[in-house]
Amino acid sequence: MANSIPNRQVICDTLLELSKGDRNIMVLASDSSGSAAMAPFAKAYPDQFVEVGIAEQNIVGIAAGLAHSGKKPFVTSPACFLSMRSIEQIKVDVAYSATNVKLVGISGGVSYGALGMSHHSVQDIAVARAIPGLAVVLPADRHETKKMTEALVQYEGGVYVRIGRNPVEDSYESENYEFVLGKAVTMREGRDITIIAVGETVRVALDAEAALKEAGVSCRVLNMHTIKPLDKEAILKAAEETGYIITVEEHSIHGGLGAAVAEVIVQQRPVPMRILGIPDEPAIAGKTSEVFDHYGISAANITKIALEMLSR
Amino acid sequence: MDIIELKAKAAEIRMALLKMIHNAKTGHTGGSLSNTDILTALYYRVMKIDPTRPKWEDRDRFIASKGHSVESLWCILANLGFFPEEELKTFSQYGTRLIGHPNNKVPGIEMNTGALGHGLAISVGMALAGKRDGKGYRVYCLMGDGEQAEGSVWEAAMAGAHYKLENLVAIIDRNRLQISGSTEEVMGLEPLEEKWAAFGWNVVSIDGNDMDALVRTFESVPTVSGKPTLFMANTVKGKGVSFAENVAHWHHHVPNDEQLELALAELSAALERYKQEGQVQ
Numbered sequence: 001m002a003n004s005i006p007n008r009q010v011i012c013d014t015l016l017e018l019s020k021g022d023r024n025i026m027v028l029a030s031d032s033s034g035s036a037a038m039a040p041f042a043k044a045y046p047d048q049f050v051e052v053g054i055a056e057q058n059i060v061g062i063a064a065g066l067a068h069s070g071k072k073p074f075v076t077s078p079a080c081f082l083s084m085r086s087i088e089q090i091k092v093d094v095a096y097s098a099t100n101v102k103l104v105g106i107s108g109g110v111s112y113g114a115l116g117m118s119h120h121s122v123q124d125i126a127v128a129r130a131i132p133g134l135a136v137v138l139p140a141d142r143h144e145t146k147k148m149t150e151a152l153v154q155y156e157g158g159v160y161v162r163i164g165r166n167p168v169e170d171s172y173e174s175e176n177y178e179f180v181l182g183k184a185v186t187m188r189e190g191r192d193i194t195i196i197a198v199g200e201t202v203r204v205a206l207d208a209e210a211a212l213k214e215a216g217v218s219c220r221v222l223n224m225h226t227i228k229p230l231d232k233e234a235i236l237k238a239a240e241e242t243g244y245i246i247t248v249e250e251h252s253i254h255g256g257l258g259a260a261v262a263e264v265i266v267q268q269r270p271v272p273m274r275i276l277g278i279p280d281e282p283a284i285a286g287k288t289s290e291v292f293d294h295y296g297i298s299a300a301n302i303t304k305i306a307l308e309m310l311s312r
Numbered sequence: 313m314d315i316i317e318l319k320a321k322a323a324e325i326r327m328a329l330l331k332m333i334h335n336a337k338t339g340h341t342g343g344s345l346s347n348t349d350i351l352t353a354l355y356y357r358v359m360k361i362d363p364t365r366p367k368w369e370d371r372d373r374f375i376a377s378k379g380h381s382v383e384s385l386w387c388i389l390a391n392l393g394f395f396p397e398e399e400l401k402t403f404s405q406y407g408t409r410l411i412g413h414p415n416n417k418v419p420g421i422e423m424n425t426g427a428l429g430h431g432l433a434i435s436v437g438m439a440l441a442g443k444r445d446g447k448g449y450r451v452y453c454l455m456g457d458g459e460q461a462e463g464s465v466w467e468a469a470m471a472g473a474h475y476k477l478e479n480l481v482a483i484i485d486r487n488r489l490q491i492s493g494s495t496e497e498v499m500g501l502e503p504l505e506e507k508w509a510a511f512g513w514n515v516v517s518i519d520g521n522d523m524d525a526l527v528r529t530f531e532s533v534p535t536v537s538g539k540p541t542l543f544m545a546n547t548v549k550g551k552g553v554s555f556a557e558n559v560a561h562w563h564h565h566v567p568n569d570e571q572l573e574l575a576l577a578e579l580s581a582a583l584e585r586y587k588q589e590g591q592v593q
């Protein structure tokens with residue numbers, strides 16, 4: 001359970017492994033090979049590594065050109081800049097031109113803590129989700145990060161990935177499960193209510209489930225690792241079978257996982273629903289856990305809300 | 313303040329920022345130390361500012377485009393009385409106003425920065441407004457050298473020259489290091505001065521850690537009529553702390569107890585020297 005390996009290191013390790021048999025895998029960095037943990041890759045495969053300096057628009061354009069020429073570029077850059085500074089390049093050069101570029105946003109969400117709103121990335125899902133043809137993925141823990149990276153090397157097309165900065169506690173016991181892009185994973189079965197979570201909040205949702213079980217509530221937990229394309233089937237099934245839905249995310253309450261789920265629910269199977277995330281304000285400074293607690297992205301608060309919803 | 317007093321002040325600011333970073337266990341040490349002399353010259357001598365009236369209309373404006381080096385700025389603003397010095401203890405803590413980048417909820421900060429490559433365009437806008445309104449204020453914009461890789465810097469450079477903003481002063485903290493190592497290895501910049509000159513700026517090269525030179529050149533603005541000025545301030549990243557000087561790793565490394573003690577000892581020795589020099593004069 002206690003894990004000391006950050007997801008960015010898992011991505012580097014996995015790409016190092018896969019590059020043994022594939023000289024087309026490339027990693028690009030924007031003065032971030034250290035923070036992206038990509039320095040070992042740069043060392044092992046200098047010909048498959050490109051440093052562009054502090055230039056996030058340039059990095060996406062160059063990656064699109066590489067992809068057009070048969071390469072499989074992985075752009076690694078802080079999520080805040082990659083998802084905002086480069087968004088036009090992502091829209092036109094990656095999505096619209098259908099190039100095979102993987103955009104890996106590192107230190108996303110509020111994991112940059114006290115560096116403030118310029119460094120928090122809590123609008124990225126909303127923006128990326130609105131771009132046709134761009135897949136959006138947030139792995140929950142190190143096991144999922146590994147399986148996701150393997151899947152991304154196989155997948156042909158534009159993908160925006162967001163991971164955090166620090167190691168996260170495991171949500172999976174092992175890699176012994178099926179990861180399919182676009183298919184939610186049922187982490188816990190349940191009949192009374194469903195919590196849909198993504199990324200680092202999956203762990204929070206699992207803790208809430210355990211507390212709810214103590215209180216006699218049967219809670220389903222869905223890990224919606226791919227926000228786009230969204231697993232509508234799993235959402236509708238949850239609405240049908242459990243009747244209540246709570247979504248949890250490290251993102252603005254506008255336009256993220258909650259909004260995506262609500263769009264499906266409201267149009268096809270309305271049930272009571274609550275959206276937990278960062279409110280419409282610059283997130284408060286602090287460690288991830290402090291920020292989460294401040295906004296009620298915590299097992300205790302989810303449990304409280306679930307019990308309230310069920311007692312109505 | 314005279315030159316000796318400014319040198320002493322810079323040493324005090326360096327000590328304060330190191331203590332603040334050590335206390336918070338986070339911060340951008342190297343880049344803050346490299347630009348402390350530039351900020352000290354500006355804030356204690358060159359700029360027209362009034363801590364009791366942070367929004368005074370005719371004040372000179374400072375934009376920290378390399379917003380990550382906010383530590384020197386927080387310590388200077390507190391020392392000048394823009395906010396209580398006591399507040400420095402909250403730097404980077406839960407709920408603080410003094411986050412790791414400029415935050416204009418705090419008196420003395422004009423604009424929020426942190427994403428590199430924004431400051432010069434903002435400064436062009438401020439200088440243009442000042443020029444159109446016939447105001448006498450100047451706009452000073454401090455950038456990093458690694459930051460020069462952002463295309464937006466050059467879009468703003470073009471505009472600054474196009475609008476003949478002689479009230480605009482851009483400063484590059486040319487410490488030759490960024491996060492991943494040397495600027496020339498990460499993304500070559502040279503010949504950087506020629507590039508700025510080709511974009512229509514009057515370029516002045518100085519030693520950015522030499523207080524005398526800084527004051528002299530800042531006080532010579534506008535250097536050429538009808539042109540914005542670019543100071544290429546050649547500096548040392550980590551300046552003033554022997555073991556941090558020119559070491560890329562110190563970009564955002566935090567001193568441990570021992571390193572803090574050593575650094576403070578070096579800086580107080582320097583401070584003593586300046587005080588004695590001051591008495592002799």
Ligand SMILES: Cc1ncc(C[n+]2csc(CCOP(=O)(O)OP(=O)(O)O)c2C)c(N)n1
Binds near residue numbers: 030378460489
């Ligand atoms: C748009 C953007 N990309 C990346 C970063 C992350 N970052 C913070 S400081 C830094 C290096 C800055 O180097 P330089 O401009 O040379 O400043 P200095 O060495 O004086 O600290 C980087 C890449 C950022 N703040 N903004």
